[in-house]
Amino acid sequence: MQPNILLMAKLVALAFIVSGQLGLLSRHFVPFVGFGFVRHVGSPSAFHYTLEAIFLIAAAALFLNQYVRVASITLGLVVIVGIVSSMFYYENNREYCALILVLAGLENPRGAPWLLRWQIVLLYFAAGLNKLLLADWRDGHFFNAWMEYLHHSAWVKVSKVIPGRVLGALLSWAAIITEFGLATAFALRRHIPVVIWIGIAYHTTLVLVMNRTFGMFWVAAPASYLAYVTWPTRQLQVRVGASDNIWSRLGRAVQRIDVDRTFRFEPGGQGGLELVRGSVVHRGWSAMLWILLLTPLTYFLIVVVAMVPQPEPRVAAFIVLLILAAVAASAVEARRSGGLAIRAVPGLSRS
Amino acid sequence: MMLAVSSRWRLGTVVGILILAAQAGNVVYAHLSGSRRYFAWAPNDYAVVYTITTSVHGRSLTAAEVQSRYELKAKGLWEDPPQRLIDYLKRYETTYGKGEHAKVTLRYSLDGHRERTWQLA
Numbered sequence: 001m002q003p004n005i006l007l008m009a010k011l012v013a014l015a016f017i018v019s020g021q022l023g024l025l026s027r028h029f030v031p032f033v034g035f036g037f038v039r040h041v042g043s044p045s046a047f048h049y050t051l052e053a054i055f056l057i058a059a060a061a062l063f064l065n066q067y068v069r070v071a072s073i074t075l076g077l078v079v080i081v082g083i084v085s086s087m088f089y090y091e092n093n094r095e096y097c098a099l100i101l102v103l104a105g106l107e108n109p110r111g112a113p114w115l116l117r118w119q120i121v122l123l124y125f126a127a128g129l130n131k132l133l134l135a136d137w138r139d140g141h142f143f144n145a146w147m148e149y150l151h152h153s154a155w156v157k158v159s160k161v162i163p164g165r166v167l168g169a170l171l172s173w174a175a176i177i178t179e180f181g182l183a184t185a186f187a188l189r190r191h192i193p194v195v196i197w198i199g200i201a202y203h204t205t206l207v208l209v210m211n212r213t214f215g216m217f218w219v220a221a222p223a224s225y226l227a228y229v230t231w232p233t234r235q236l237q238v239r240v241g242a243s244d245n246i247w248s249r250l251g252r253a254v255q256r257i258d259v260d261r262t263f264r265f266e267p268g269g270q271g272g273l274e275l276v277r278g279s280v281v282h283r284g285w286s287a288m289l290w291i292l293l294l295t296p297l298t299y300f301l302i303v304v305v306a307m308v309p310q311p312e313p314r315v316a317a318f319i320v321l322l323i324l325a326a327v328a329a330s331a332v333e334a335r336r337s338g339g340l341a342i343r344a345v346p347g348l349s350r351s
Numbered sequence: 352m353m354l355a356v357s358s359r360w361r362l363g364t365v366v367g368i369l370i371l372a373a374q375a376g377n378v379v380y381a382h383l384s385g386s387r388r389y390f391a392w393a394p395n396d397y398a399v400v401y402t403i404t405t406s407v408h409g410r411s412l413t414a415a416e417v418q419s420r421y422e423l424k425a426k427g428l429w430e431d432p433p434q435r436l437i438d439y440l441k442r443y444e445t446t447y448g449k450g451e452h453a454k455v456t457l458r459y460s461l462d463g464h465r466e467r468t469w470q471l472a
Binding site: 029030035087088090091092093095099102103105106107108115118119122123126127129130131133134136137141142144145146148149150214217 | 392
């Protein structure tokens with residue numbers, strides 16, 4: 001399994017565990033098919049704990065880098081069995097997790113992850129199509145009813161200025177255009193860094209506004225974008241300056257915790273810290289940002305902070321949006337200081 | 352050896368393509384066959400405000416009893432097509448609840464439209 005796909009599978013498995021989804025695994029209640037069969041496979045509790053145990057064993061294998069493809073497929077199959085055995089357990093976000101885990105295991109470990117890429121395209125195309133074909137989405141009825149039922153405070157305020165149906169229609173069309181845009185851009189594989197940025201911003205904005213993670217979607221959808229990312233296989237050069245400023249101190253701290261040897265630390269560098277990423281040299285805060293973004297541990301921490309059950313997921317969403325803003329500022333800075341060769345840049349290239 | 356490895360990966364790719372093709376086919380089928388949208392990537396696209404009332408052997412169940420029976424609140428918001436809620440209640444009553452002769456009434460409003468009633472007697 002390629003490192004980007006392995007990281008995706010680990011992030012989804014971790015999110016499943018820390019968000020409490022593990023405890024929500026099916027207890028074979030009102031199955032889609034095979035009612036007679038399901039009733040004879042053991043008590044609901046025994047069935048549930050068996051699924052939990054299999055999931056945890058497969059997740060352990062995945063995190064220990066043992067039989068990763070089998071582990072990933074097993075994780076996905078556990079969720080699929082859960083869905084088939086309970087109509088109540090079925091949710092789109094769980095189905096998506098299951099499918100990307102299974103596809104991650106089925107991918108050719110030596111080739112580009114086409115299966116996952118087309119899964120992403122299919123998700124956004126079908127989601128956009130469903131909205132487009134619903135009259136209640138096109139004319140704003142859906143959003144108006146949804147927000148009024150939830151007594152959303154921002155909606156109440158804004159709808160005093162803009163009529164609810166008009167506001168609803170604006171938001172509906174923004175979602176439809178975004179989803180079709182993501183499907184098209186991911187299919188054509190043009191401007192992938194920008195598309196990934198927009199996709200993460202889209203899901204995170206939904207979390208921020210609605211104060212809920214939509215099950216596993218907030219992690220599962222952005223994690224699957226890793227299918228478009230080439231994870232660096234060679235050490236990236238980091239230059240740590242001799243001057244005693246905050247960036248050089250942070251650089252030396254990162255050097256101590258870089259157990260995977262992702263970076264090759266060398267003396268030198270302007271502004272205390274430099275990261276060489278393809279033809280781009282990041283300096284200072286930008287170098288620190290990209291060192292963190294190229295460290296898998298960062299994503300594990302973000303997933304834990306984002307998915308641990310909490311009353312205010314919008315706080316984590318706000319932090320993610322700040323990170324996205326920093327990434328955008330870093331890209332602008334890199335472009336100003338000599339051009340950003342996006343396609344050649346490890347970490348965000350389109351292979 | 353090379354041939355065996357290559358065939359193994361091809362099998363994985365073929366299975367993966369079948370999974371994607373089945374999904375794509377199901378999306379088309381879901382839109383042509385009605386309003387259920389199972390496995391058709393229609394997440395949280397519906398605002399169904401509903402109330403379930405159930406009576407078993409002539410006795411009306413309390414809201415807590417309804418929740419315990421269906422693992423679903425007696426009143427709430429359902430974010431999938433209403434037909435799926437009907438399917439769920441119907442499936443419960445024709446399997447787990449079979450023989451109890453439950454009378455189920457579902458009142459719901461989809462996306463703020465006028466209320467509709469579905470009954471299972």
